[in-house]
Amino acid sequence: METLDHVLYGFGVALQPENLLFVLIGVLVGTIIGILPGLGPMSAIALMIPIAFGMDPTPAIIMLAGVYYGAIFGGSTSSILLNAPGVAGTVATSFDGYPMARNGEAGKALAIAAISSFVGGTIGIVGLMLIAPGLSGIAVSFGPAEYFALMVLGLTAVVTLAGKNVTKGLIAAVFGVIVALVGIDGQTATLRFTFGLSELYEGIEFLIVALGLFALAEVFVMIARRGAGSEFRRVTSLRLSRKEVTAIAPPTLRGSVLGFFVGVLPGAGATVASFLSYSMEKRIARDGDTFGKGNIKGVAAPESANNAACVGSFVPLLTLGVPGSGTTAILLGALLVLNVQPGPLMLSDRPEVFWGVVASMYIGTLVLLLLNLPLIPLFAKVLKTPRAMLIPLVVVFCVVGVYGLSFSTFDLWLLLGFGVIGFAMRANGFPAAPMILGLILGGLMERSLRQALQISGGDWTVFATKPIPAALLALAVLSLLPAVLATVRRRRGKDVVELVEQRRG
Amino acid sequence: MSTSRRLTAGAFAGAVALVASACNTTATAEGADWQPTKAIEMIAPANTGGGWDTLARTSARVLEEADLIDRPMRVVNKPGAGGAIGWAYIANNAADPHKLFVTSPPILLVPLSGESDHDHTDFTPIARLATDAMVYMVAENSPFTSFEQVIDALLDDPTSLSVAGGSAPGSMDHVALAGAAHAAGVDAAQLNYVAFDGGGEATTALLGGHVDLAVSGVAETTGLIDGGKVRVLAVSSPEPRETLPDVPTLQQLGIDFTFDIWRGVMGPSGLTPEQVAYYEGMYAEMVETSQWQASVEQFGWVDDYLGSADFGAFLDEKREEFADILSQVGLR
Numbered sequence: 074m075e076t077l078d079h080v081l082y083g084f085g086v087a088l089q090p091e092n093l094l095f096v097l098i099g100v101l102v103g104t105i106i107g108i109l110p111g112l113g114p115m116s117a118i119a120l121m122i123p124i125a126f127g128m129d130p131t132p133a134i135i136m137l138a139g140v141y142y143g144a145i146f147g148g149s150t151s152s153i154l155l156n157a158p159g160v161a162g163t164v165a166t167s168f169d170g171y172p173m174a175r176n177g178e179a180g181k182a183l184a185i186a187a188i189s190s191f192v193g194g195t196i197g198i199v200g201l202m203l204i205a206p207g208l209s210g211i212a213v214s215f216g217p218a219e220y221f222a223l224m225v226l227g228l229t230a231v232v233t234l235a236g237k238n239v240t241k242g243l244i245a246a247v248f249g250v251i252v253a254l255v256g257i258d259g260q261t262a263t264l265r266f267t268f269g270l271s272e273l274y275e276g277i278e279f280l281i282v283a284l285g286l287f288a289l290a291e292v293f294v295m296i297a298r299r300g301a302g303s304e305f306r307r308v309t310s311l312r313l314s315r316k317e318v319t320a321i322a323p324p325t326l327r328g329s330v331l332g333f334f335v336g337v338l339p340g341a342g343a344t345v346a347s348f349l350s351y352s353m354e355k356r357i358a359r360d361g362d363t364f365g366k367g368n369i370k371g372v373a374a375p376e377s378a379n380n381a382a383c384v385g386s387f388v389p390l391l392t393l394g395v396p397g398s399g400t401t402a403i404l405l406g407a408l409l410v411l412n413v414q415p416g417p418l419m420l421s422d423r424p425e426v427f428w429g430v431v432a433s434m435y436i437g438t439l440v441l442l443l444l445n446l447p448l449i450p451l452f453a454k455v456l457k458t459p460r461a462m463l464i465p466l467v468v469v470f471c472v473v474g475v476y477g478l479s480f481s482t483f484d485l486w487l488l489l490g491f492g493v494i495g496f497a498m499r500a501n502g503f504p505a506a507p508m509i510l511g512l513i514l515g516g517l518m519e520r521s522l523r524q525a526l527q528i529s530g531g532d533w534t535v536f537a538t539k540p541i542p543a544a545l546l547a548l549a550v551l552s553l554l555p556a557v558l559a560t561v562r563r564r565r566g567k568d569v570v571e572l573v574e575q576r577r578g
Numbered sequence: 579m580s581t582s583r584r585l586t587a588g589a590f591a592g593a594v595a596l597v598a599s600a601c602n603t604t605a606t607a608e609g610a611d612w613q614p615t616k617a618i619e620m621i622a623p624a625n626t627g628g629g630w631d632t633l634a635r636t637s638a639r640v641l642e643e644a645d646l647i648d649r650p651m652r653v654v655n656k657p658g659a660g661g662a663i664g665w666a667y668i669a670n671n672a673a674d675p676h677k678l679f680v681t682s683p684p685i686l687l688v689p690l691s692g693e694s695d696h697d698h699t700d701f702t703p704i705a706r707l708a709t710d711a712m713v714y715m716v717a718e719n720s721p722f723t724s725f726e727q728v729i730d731a732l733l734d735d736p737t738s739l740s741v742a743g744g745s746a747p748g749s750m751d752h753v754a755l756a757g758a759a760h761a762a763g764v765d766a767a768q769l770n771y772v773a774f775d776g777g778g779e780a781t782t783a784l785l786g787g788h789v790d791l792a793v794s795g796v797a798e799t800t801g802l803i804d805g806g807k808v809r810v811l812a813v814s815s816p817e818p819r820e821t822l823p824d825v826p827t828l829q830q831l832g833i834d835f836t837f838d839i840w841r842g843v844m845g846p847s848g849l850t851p852e853q854v855a856y857y858e859g860m861y862a863e864m865v866e867t868s869q870w871q872a873s874v875e876q877f878g879w880v881d882d883y884l885g886s887a888d889f890g891a892f893l894d895e896k897r898e899e900f901a902d903i904l905s906q907v908g909l910r
Contacts, residue, residue: 119625213786213787216787217783218788257693259745259774260746261746262693262746262747272663274658274693339778339782340779340782389778393781393785393807402776410632414801415801416800417805418805479625481658520775524772527770528788530737
């Protein structure tokens, strides 16, 4: 009952006219910036911070939080329509969202993204309200060994994401891991793969790779085909049939719960959550082989997960004062400037901020759904733009988004480089998804592995004796078994055939 | 205490202004024969939201609110390479009196690790403004209740405890740990220092029981300290912190080491004495304003003003000290 009192109190705060106004402003700005390719929650919040600094803490944080989840909510739009992810967390959405758009189902893909984002956000908020104080225990239960095991489990998805040619998928994944290692090594402060370029010291920004590999490569493909065969089919209705709703309900619910818990872990976050959810659904779905070709579940799974994770990331931020991502680190800085000290005492010291923000998220998520659904037909019209205009527009958005990351022209050359790499990969049948997966999970995996071994003094048994890593690694091995068995069976079949042929010969 | 500090700082600034005008035959009595002629760019060599950004934005806001500056001061973020990108930008704009940048120990540590083409001698010190301290802490359920116990354990076997920090070896957290351990007689090169990505991840690892000890800035961990989730065993500042009255300093524990996260302002090389005097005077006045005092208290900093010449000498001295510590741990 105490929780109910808190929740009602929170809504009392959030529904005050001033706070209501700032929820609206926050989600509106967030979703617009999220929709623009290349501009994500980081740039959105950075843009709003100077405004927030002049405000009272509660409306200011309500607004900044709105900008954050609004950007994640809107980020799927450009992933689906242009194959140009606006937000790192929505890269996985483009795997099936963009093929859907090409099949003429852009409206439907956008609607699924909006609905599953709403469900994910809502489930996340309910989780945050009911169990936030207890969740800080989960957030700290993951140390380096646990993160390593989680990343290994995530990386086994390479096999499912690779498509027809597993070898090419593995090569792409390894390349992704290599890109993740560029920069100053955190464990030894050694420079790796930087070639004397100080611009590479802090590594390569994920979004540059994603925009190059997906959006720019797509532009090159369009140009190479000179428009032939790249027309989108007519845009069909955005209405979902009952069958489709039943199909996406389980992935959405699973994605929401998974996403929320991954979001609670300070080391993971929305991007990792969306990839884990996508690969989990691809594996357990009966029609898993149609993932990547425009399967509606492939849109629902990452979208529900990234929004739930975004809400989940507020758990370590508010209850421990520990930021889980670059975006929440900026939010933490803003909270401190506004004289709000997040931490274990925040629930008792500043209940109006905590419960007010949580309740405002519920209102904000609802507003986002109501705001986005009617706009879908309008957004889908983007696809009717003539190629000759759409191509320069995508290039401009990519350039602006990348330049906005750190105002460096060097990053633009990187963007071009990854665009060329992406094009070459596609021309030679190397899938981009495993490379992105390697890039996201590989860096974290390597770092966690070395931290875990540093702590244990080089003793590898920590991964087997601690319960969480042992369970996760066992799961990783199990999830690889079907693929391995299938290969072995195929081999053996081939051997028998060869043997028979030899005898005949 | 803060009044006396302010008085000292004021008297000090006055003295510096006198010295500056005395040294310079062309300078007028007021030392105000140079004024900015256009907007001033204040570079934060990091992203928005970090410590440098906070200092740049806060000081720019106070300067404008208190009417201490005629021209607008614009904060520009030049993130990358732990600050080296922003420093390179300033170095490429030598003698431009309309570009300043905020600074702290990484201006010494990053070049010492060989990760920047420029070091502090390539820039003109303007003023040191405030400082913050490091804390050495354990989780609330840790068997350690005093820093002496930690040192005893490390003296027995320097590898026996894992210590989390939020930055790579050779940067602030590691130097604060290695310096204290070395001063206590521990072989600092043997320490099991585990580098995490930011103070947040380091403290999470501490809370989850994955590491034994953590080193972090005071301001970053105030929430956890107040919430009783962590136990602070020692603080690195020369004097005890007002907000942590029960926590001993290293020196009180008989360990001759201090570590300050000082924060200040520097400019490009080749500034004229008049230009330096202008900015120095401006910041000397700024640290006296009530707006600045309020911000200092809010961020948990301590006032620590030093003028240009003293700040320069301080930087040279700290560089030697850091170089020593880095050689102890085998990073140089």
